[in-house]
Amino acid sequence: MDLLALADFNLVARHGGFGRAARATGRPKATLSRRVLELENSLGLRLIERGARTLKLTQEGRALHERTAMLLTEIDEAAAAIASGGEKPRGRLRISAPLLFSQTAMGRLAAGFSLKYPEVRLEVTTEDRPVDMVEEAYDLVIRVNPAPDENLIGRIFLRDRLVVVASPDLKRPADGTAVPAVVRGTNDRSTAWTMQGGTIAVDPVLSLASLVMVRDAVRAGVGAGRLPISLVTHDIEAGRLALWGDVAGPEIALWALYPSRRLLSTRVSAFLEYLKGAFPDGTPEELAAYLCPWPDHPCLHA
Numbered sequence: 001m002d003l004l005a006l007a008d009f010n011l012v013a014r015h016g017g018f019g020r021a022a023r024a025t026g027r028p029k030a031t032l033s034r035r036v037l038e039l040e041n042s043l044g045l046r047l048i049e050r051g052a053r054t055l056k057l058t059q060e061g062r063a064l065h066e067r068t069a070m071l072l073t074e075i076d077e078a079a080a081a082i083a084s085g086g087e088k089p090r091g092r093l094r095i096s097a098p099l100l101f102s103q104t105a106m107g108r109l110a111a112g113f114s115l116k117y118p119e120v121r122l123e124v125t126t127e128d129r130p131v132d133m134v135e136e137a138y139d140l141v142i143r144v145n146p147a148p149d150e151n152l153i154g155r156i157f158l159r160d161r162l163v164v165v166a167s168p169d170l171k172r173p174a175d176g177t178a179v180p181a182v183v184r185g186t187n188d189r190s191t192a193w194t195m196q197g198g199t200i201a202v203d204p205v206l207s208l209a210s211l212v213m214v215r216d217a218v219r220a221g222v223g224a225g226r227l228p229i230s231l232v233t234h235d236i237e238a239g240r241l242a243l244w245g246d247v248a249g250p251e252i253a254l255w256a257l258y259p260s261r262r263l264l265s266t267r268v269s270a271f272l273e274y275l276k277g278a279f280p281d282g283t284p285e286e287l288a289a290y291l292c293p294w295p296d297h298p299c300l301h302a
Helices: 003-015 018-025 029-043 059-083 099-116 211-219 229-238 266-278 284-291
Strands: 048-050 055-057 091-097 120-126 140-144 152-160 162-166 179-184 192-195 198-208 224-228 242-246 252-259
Touching: 003 018, 003 029, 003 048, 003 059, 018 029, 055 059, 091 099, 091 266, 099 120, 099 211, 099 266, 099 284, 140 266, 152 266, 152 284, 162 229, 179 211, 192 242, 198 211, 211 224, 211 229, 224 229, 229 242, 229 284, 252 266
Parallel strands: 091 120, 091 140, 179 198, 179 224
Antiparallel strands: 048 055, 140 252, 152 252, 162 224, 162 242, 192 198
């Protein structure tokens, strides 16, 4: 098999078309088309269905792309590592992270990592949905309590827990009366929250898209809210919020995941070590301190 033709095929498959691949790489569109056709002829298979305006991989083309794209990347990484003495991470590192972690911590993490490894081109996208790491070309994903996946391996780098908090002016009723609640998302129709030691009746009066928004609304006194302790530690310490108790259930675990079939690149290894350095014990207290690192930070005085 012609590896150069295979590389061009994967380039076209990744970008979703000959024109897009040509514009992204500066390669002539005609050259890419010819190389893919040569690969199809050598294999005796049609890999791409060519429409007037669209391009679609055949079943064989999708299988070839999924099984060879990572291998070609590893070959490039091996060559780069040998050329650089195998010590300095370089190249593109694409990461997907959940919304809350991105809003609160990822900017500072990304900046620090980029300063330490200036030859790595870090790209971070925010997604709460499951992503296909192969199809969407991610090197690493950060997820909260992910479902088991035999194609992914990784490690927990942070732990957190949910608590119920409210403005000090909102008192927890002793007679079981429902309290106004701020919830995340429009599908939460809960009428009670299970807490360690009992339940609390709630009346969702406000639905918001992110936990940062929920925290801000709870601060304003709209109602009680369920939030990660790391996000509200400083508010509790400053008296802006009152802690009503822990939510019953499993802990919140943040995982860093990567494909199990892929050799761990120097870039991914470096980012995992950077995470470990930022959160050596992986506790909620470390995350809270990371979110509010300076004595005059707004989070202490908001």
